[in-house]
Amino acid sequence: MTADWIGRPAPRHGPYRDIESLIRATHDELGRVAFRCLGHRADAEDALQAAFVKVLRCWPKVAGLATSAQQHAYLVTVVTNETLQIRRQVHRRRELPAVDEAEPGWTPDFPGGYGQTAREHLRLVWQAISGLPNENREVVILFAAGYEYKEIAEMLGVAVSTVRSHVSSARKRLLRGFPDDREEGLG
Amino acid sequence: MNEPTPVRAGDALEWLHEQGKRRAGTAPEFDVEETLRKVRAVQDADAHALAAGRLAASSPQPLFRPPTRDDTVSRTSLRGHDFEPNPLAATTAAEFMAVLRDYRVWSGDPSWREMARRTGGVSHSTLYNAMNRDTLPSLRLVRAIVVGCGGNDNDLQEFSAAWQRIQENREGGFRLVRHAGEHIGQTP
Numbered sequence: 001m002t003a004d005w006i007g008r009p010a011p012r013h014g015p016y017r018d019i020e021s022l023i024r025a026t027h028d029e030l031g032r033v034a035f036r037c038l039g040h041r042a043d044a045e046d047a048l049q050a051a052f053v054k055v056l057r058c059w060p061k062v063a064g065l066a067t068s069a070q071q072h073a074y075l076v077t078v079v080t081n082e083t084l085q086i087r088r089q090v091h092r093r094r095e096l097p098a099v100d101e102a103e104p105g106w107t108p109d110f111p112g113g114y115g116q117t118a119r120e121h122l123r124l125v126w127q128a129i130s131g132l133p134n135e136n137r138e139v140v141i142l143f144a145a146g147y148e149y150k151e152i153a154e155m156l157g158v159a160v161s162t163v164r165s166h167v168s169s170a171r172k173r174l175l176r177g178f179p180d181d182r183e184e185g186l187g
Numbered sequence: 188m189n190e191p192t193p194v195r196a197g198d199a200l201e202w203l204h205e206q207g208k209r210r211a212g213t214a215p216e217f218d219v220e221e222t223l224r225k226v227r228a229v230q231d232a233d234a235h236a237l238a239a240g241r242l243a244a245s246s247p248q249p250l251f252r253p254p255t256r257d258d259t260v261s262r263t264s265l266r267g268h269d270f271e272p273n274p275l276a277a278t279t280a281a282e283f284m285a286v287l288r289d290y291r292v293w294s295g296d297p298s299w300r301e302m303a304r305r306t307g308g309v310s311h312s313t314l315y316n317a318m319n320r321d322t323l324p325s326l327r328l329v330r331a332i333v334v335g336c337g338g339n340d341n342d343l344q345e346f347s348a349a350w351q352r353i354q355e356n357r358e359g360g361f362r363l364v365r366h367a368g369e370h371i372g373q374t375p
Contacts, residue, residue, distance in 0.1 A: 028217070031214060035213075036207055039210055044214075049225045053226055053229045
């Protein structure tokens, strides 16, 4: 069911030395991650390509990582960050996206209400997520994409307990309110 | 029921998680050749831009415009005392960077964006990153920082000379360093 990530062949050990073989090896799984995050074919493709362009620009750093697993984890982080960018662009481009368009698979049980209100709430939720500290953010984006702790841990090459603590600290931060409230000293 | 319930982002997280799960296994195929084409195109464009940048850097009038009169700081302060940091006293990259940071404070602690504006072509983050390291930045960047602090030609010359000396010393062993140290120590 959620076999998007688990079940891929065991990562080879040495790092990829050239960007083309890295792209060929990771393209499909990162495409699936981008789609899980965004739910839109075109948007996911944009995020995917933007992520690889970013990797190209910092190639010495990526090539310098010790194992291919670390390169994978780094790429997942880049992809999740790009999906946030795309989300921002989508909100700008589609002035008033239907909720089901902004969040495909939308069902009326969204806790934020209906129609216009839900749409605005959803935007605020994503705004709050992009305001999270880096280390929380990527984990939360993957969690919001429906991945389980175990899957996220495997993707990022960290312990399951680390993922759990990031999600729970992010949840606390998010519960504290949207960024607008935070400035009024609610902390 | 029609009243929208105030959503908290924390609740929404669970909701998004459920939504995301439904997308499992529905991802379309993405064309890897298309991605490779795009990445190669960017690579070519970057190479072009870099070549153009090199040309600009070696042209007689580099990126930076000379500081205007308003930008320059006063040479003396406190009845003729001048606390201007002296780059020529630095013998290592770390010392040089410390002097550069002092120089920025001395020149009135301009904001990074203000400095970037004065250089007319170097971004504030580049300046910030260069100055918060203890390794020697490129000469071009050092000159940009001095210009960004409103430095005059004399400052530029001194910082450039200090940079060159430290850069050469990196491989050249101790001789010049000791020489510079003695020179500074010879205060009668």
